[in-house]
Amino acid sequence: MNQTASIYGINGPVVTVKDAPWLTMMEMVYVGNERLIGEVIAVHDDAAVIQVYEETSGLTVNEPVVSTGTPMEVTLGPGLIGNIFDGIERPLKSVEALSGAFIARGLRPEAIDMDKKWDIKVLAHEGMMVTPCTILAETQETSLIQHKIMVPPNIEGEILSIGASGSYTCRDTLAEIKTPDGKVKKIGLIQHWPIRTPRPYGRRDPISMPLITGQRILDILFPLAKGGTAAIPGGFGTGKTMTQHQLAKWSDADIIIYIGCGERGNEMTQVLEDFTGLIDPKSGQPLMNRTLLIANTSNMPVAAREASIYTGVTLAEYYRDMGYHVAIMADSTSRWAEALREISGRLEEMPAEEGFPAYLPSRLSGFYERAGYVHTLNGLDGSVTLIGAVSPQGGDFSEPVTQNTKRFTRCFWGLDKDLAYARHYPAINWLSSYSEYIDDLGPWYTENVDPDFLSARADIIRILQEESSLMDIVKLIGADVLPEDQRLTLEIARVIRVGFLQQNAYHTTDTYVPIAKQYKMLKVILYLYEKCKDFVVKQAIPLSQIQKTGIFDRVIKMKYDIENDHPEKFDAVFEAIDALQF
Structure with missing residues (x-):
């Protein structure tokens, strides 16, 4: 009572x-x-x-x-995908119908339409012994997502009765299960789960597959694994939200959960409008058919902002248990940390660095630890990938949220304001960023892309690092005093930066690039470098003479000139490089 x-x-x-x-x-x-x-x-x-x-x-x-x-819990069941919720899983469309443009207090609309009928295909039978997360039935939630009706993770036993395949609402009972202690549990299409308690799984498997994003600097230089964690720190205007939008649109995750945590209302409005109008490039259907949005803007109650990321990751774990690969975009965890700080201050707790509570690191680790590639309790393989944006004040990466996030994530995509102001997007700094997944993903790249992938990637990174060292000299005495081979290194580094790392999100061909084309572009640049090095070093041909041929600009423009589905056009670029004569 x-x-x-x-x-x-x-x-x-x-x-x-x-x-x-x-x-x-x-x-x-x-x-x-x-x-x-x-x-x-x-x-x-x-x-x-x-x-x-x-x-x-x-x-x-x-x-x-x-x-x-x-406990504080969320409702899980068919009808979540394609919806837009606030931080405590209230559907905003239902809230708008009840209270207009602003959220009134005390509203508790059902997270799922309880009266909608779902065509259920029953897979289990009476007398069957079931364990946690056993799949009882399935239904087509959207045209892209097949929803599996599972036994809740805290129930097991024998099926006493189960309905036939047919039409059910979320209010109906699908099955009755007798537990080992003799109790009878009624199972419907929905279940509830506490947001702060991770859903159980069978075992955590080693990282072995990349999350393909179609963004060259990420897929080639700083790859993220399915089931991995990544941080995108950057100051105002450096492109955190835009980068996450690109990942949400183009990554090969089965389901996308976008959490707008404490962001500006107009920015979230743009996100909602963009996502509802996007077409999924893989299926040609609306992207919302595999997307779930959680909108908790900066003018919403601060405590709900703190809960929103737990709501999002719990929903992700639910679909992971169905065998899906789920990617979460949390934008931004700095706003979430600020909510922690405000509540901690009102509780009169002893503040730690910059006023954040002393338990900030444990809260961050608890969130990121819920990522992983797992073997579920029902025998399927699924993953939750966490990508958190960080908004350090003034772009200072030494502040507590960024530093503690680096401790618990293995992929760091540091955004650079100088690159952003120079209109180089994505503005990810290739010298300060890193990925600790490259050793785990090396076998996949070797088998699925090319046996020489790792060495080619290392060559690109080496050239960029050499450019950084040479630019220190150039800033002091100019580029004219450098020997020809070092000037060639600077020119090839420019080709890499402009022709490979820089990517146009609004260009039809360049917004998404398959991994095969990315590697072809990489090989062209390295082939050009070796060919020109032979001219400059062995034949003493001046670099200026090679530049006059226009070959460098042609290689830069190949990202636009060669369509994603016409890799054979790279042959003409290789032939043009071979045809260079002096």
Whole structure:
């Protein structure tokens, strides 16, 4: 039975109640006469502290606080894909229908349309012994996603009864399972799971497959693995959101979950409008048929911002258990950390560096540790890949959120404001960025791309590093005093930067590049370098004479001139390089 206490104190989103010993940590409660959603975050011998996920203006002392006996949880079932939720899984379309353009308080619309009928194909039978996450049935959630109706992770036993294939709503019972302790559990199309508790899995498998993004600097130089973690730190205007948009549009994940955590309202509006109008390049169908959006803008309650990333990763784990590869874009974890700092300040906790709570590192690690490539409890393989944007104030990568994020992610795509201001996009600095997955993914690249892939990649990185060293000299005394071979290195580095690393998101051919074409471009550049080095070093041909042929500009333009589905056109570029004569 739900028990009731009274509000004793209010400090922004933090509410204190006295004499409520039945409240437990992480329990969901209803606060005030409008029954605002809250969560217990501290329990003392004479009081409990609650963070409220809605606006608390007008709330007064002595209003009721009602316990629910359940943790803060989300509803999982068919109908999630293609939807737009706030940080606590309230569908914004339903909220708009109830309260207009602004979210009213106390609204609790169902996360899923409970009355929509789904055509269910039953796969299990009576008398069957089932374990956690056993697949009972399946339905076509969207044209791209087949939704699997699973036994909840905390239930096992024998199927006493199960319905026939047919039409069901989310209110209907599909099966009844008798558990080992003799209880009978009713299983429907939906289930609930606490957002702060990771869903269980069978085992965590080693990283072995890259997340192909179609972005050359990522796929070739700093690859991310399926089930891996990546950070995209950068100051204002460096392209964090744009980079995440490109990953969401083009990466080969089965499902995309985009979490707008504390971003500006107009920016989130653009995201929502962009995604709802995009066509999935793999299927030719709307991208929303495999996308789920969580929008928690900067003017929404700060506590809900803190919950939004947990809501997103719980939804991702649910689809992972169906055998899908899910990619999460969290934009941005700095806003989430600021929410932690604000709530911590209201709780009068001892601040750590720059006012952030001392438990910031553990919260970040707890979030990123929920990524992984796993063998699920039902025998399928699935993954959750986490890509978190970080917005350090003033672009200072030494601040606590960026530094702690680097500790828990293995891929670091550092955005550079100088590159962004020079209109070099993506503005990922190739000298400060890194990927620790290259050794894990090396066998895949060797087998699926080319046996020489790793050595070719190393050559490109070496040339870029040599350019950086030479530019220190050039800034002091100019490029004219350099020997010809070093000037050639600078010219080839320019070809790599402009013709390979720079990518136009608005160009039909260049916005996405298959890995095979990326490697062909790489080989052309390295072949040109070796050919020109032979002219410059062995034959003493001046670099200026080679430049007059226009071969460098032709190689730069091949990213536009050669269509993604016409790799045979690279032969003409190789022939043009071979035809150079002096």
